[in-house]
Amino acid sequence: MKVNQAIRGAGENQWTFTKTGTLKKPLVLIFGDRFLLESHTVLDEVRALYPDGDLIFGTTSGEILGPHVFEESITLTAIELEKTTYKIVRANVKEYAAVETLGNALAQQLPKKNLKHIFIVSEGSFVNGSGLINGFNQIQDSTTPITGGLCGDGARFERTLASYNENPKEGEVIAVGFYGDTLEVSYANFGGWHSFGPQRSITKSEGNILFEIDGKPALDLYKMYLGDKADQLPQAALLYPLSVQTGAEEPLTRTILNIDEDTNSMILAGDVPEGAKVQLMMSSTNDIAEAAHKAATLAMRNRKKAPELALLVSCVGRKLVLAGRTEEEIEEVLDVVGEQAAISGFYSYGEMAPFSGKNNCLLHNQTMTLTLISE
Structure with missing residues (x-):
């Protein structure tokens, strides 16, 4: 070569x-x-x-x-x-x-x-x-x-x-x-990212679009955790991705690519199936x-x-x-x-x-x- x-x-x-x-x-x-x-x-x-x-x-x-x-x-x-x-x-x-x-x-x-x-x-x-x-x-x-x-x-x-x-x-x-x-x-x-906060369930999604977590609008819930950083979405989401656990397989980390204020939803880079467990994640240098x-x-x-x-x-x-x-x-x-x-x-x-x-x-x-x- x-x-x-x-x-x-x-x-x-x-x-x-x-x-x-x-x-x-x-x-x-x-x-x-x-x-x-x-x-x-x-x-x-x-x-x-x-x-x-x-x-x-x-x-x-x-x-x-x-x-x-x-x-x-x-x-x-x-x-x-x-x-x-x-x-x-x-x-x-x-x-x-x-x-x-x-x-x-x-x-x-x-x-x-x-x-x-x-x-x-x-x-x-x-x-x-x-x-x-x-x-x-x-x-x-x-x-x-x-x-x-x-x-x-x-x-x-x-x-x-x-x-x-x-x-x-x-x-x-x-x-x-x-x-x-x-x-x-x-x-x-x-990855090197670590989950924190309560584990919740995805209750409504379609492919890579996340609508509801625990029966609540996903975007509203995510903004609540971000606090003042919510105004910086979707860029701020890069610092706090989601851990997605489906069955016994290893959890996957999902980045939020964009948000939809009209539907209170988040568009992720990959699938987020209904029934999967999710948690926020963070990391350090x-x-x-x-x-x-x-x-x-x-x-x-x-x-x-x-x-x-x-x-x-x-x-x-x-x-x-x-x-x-x-x-x-x-x-x-x-x-x-x-x-x-x-x-x-x-x-x-x-x-x-x-x-x-x-x-x-x-x-x-x-x-x-x-x-x-x-x-």
């Missing part, structure tokens, strides 16, 4: 390369600030660097490159896979009546023979990430793991963009299927940094080879808690995976990965999710 990496800040005309070399037909991951990726020239700009590359774009809530976290920048990671093949498929949520159907359609386009892993870069501002994953899981062999993330838009929650070989636009979902006998992919996620270390340790467990590429998808809520210490969680990852790995990734509105040791993908929020790849 050969890797190039570069970054360009807002107002800059030149790319600064941190890893260089000549690549043939690379897979190029371009993560950047939404305002920069809205430029109609961004595709031509990257295409000039990699005329024969497959270009995947996604907006972020912060860009990860090497040991650093950036804002208002565009990062690129170009990868030449020497022993592995891949297939890229795309669709737009506007083309399908349900996001599950979109997930089905993309999964059906990926040949199953020797498929080792799927990595997804998805629209993040209005898609139900759980539904998208469910669509994939209905078609794909359950032994094929899926990781990836929902695109971000800072803490603005206005709109996200993604694309494959075209200028970034709204509603896009891109999936990369990796194939090869020598390919080794491991993954893990960990140390908890989040330690969780990143834990995620990396789980991802490295039982690996045969050192990772050559580490794709990191972390949540915008973690970034807000860490504030000026954001790079600490990247440093924790590097301490475990080693400096030989090229680090790339972004801060997201939702992370996709199975729990460690399992294959069935789930949507997570407020986690550090790693995908470690080597050939």
Whole structure:
């Protein structure tokens, strides 16, 4: 595997390369600030660097490159896979009546023979990430793991963009299927958030829209707990996500993407089924940094080879808690995976990965999710 990496800040005309070399037909991951990726020239700009590359774009809530976290920048990671093949498929949520159907359609386009892993870069501002994953899981062999993330838009929650070989636009979902006998992919996620307050029951919901908790309007109840911070919704919700417990499975953390004052409801990044138990959650800087270390340790467990590429998808809520210490969680990852790995990734509105040791993908929020790849 050969890797190039570069970054360009807002107002800059030149790319600064941190890893260089000549690549043939690379897979190029371009993560950047939404305002920069809205430029109609961004595709031509990257295409000039990699005329024969497959270009995947996604907006972020912060860009990860090497040991650093950036804002208002565009990062690129170009990868030449020497022993592995891949297939890229795309669709737009506007083309399908349900996001599950979109997930089905993309999964059906990926040949199953020797498929080792799927990595997804998805629209993040209005898609139900759980539904998208469910669509994939209905078609794909359950032994094929899926990781990836929902695109971000800072803490603005206005709109996200993604694309494959075209200028970034709204509603896009891109999936990369990796194939090869020598390919080794491991993954893990960990949050570091802790539940507090009374445990309550979801009494009315529809997919990822939460209407009632304990028979009371969900938004009213949530605002009561936030107090003065309620005026800062939906951004304030990133600091106080929800723990959602369904049956005996491990609880999932759910971030609130938006609120609807008219219906007194909250729109979350993933499903919140009726009957599930919910609690508020909170975290600290140390908890989040330690969780990143834990995620990396789980991802490295039982690996045969050192990772050559580490794709990191972390949540915008973690970034807000860490504030000026954001790079600490990247440093924790590097301490475990080693400096030989090229680090790339972004801060997201939702992370996709199975729990460690399992294959069935789930949507997570407020986690550090790693995908470690080597050939």
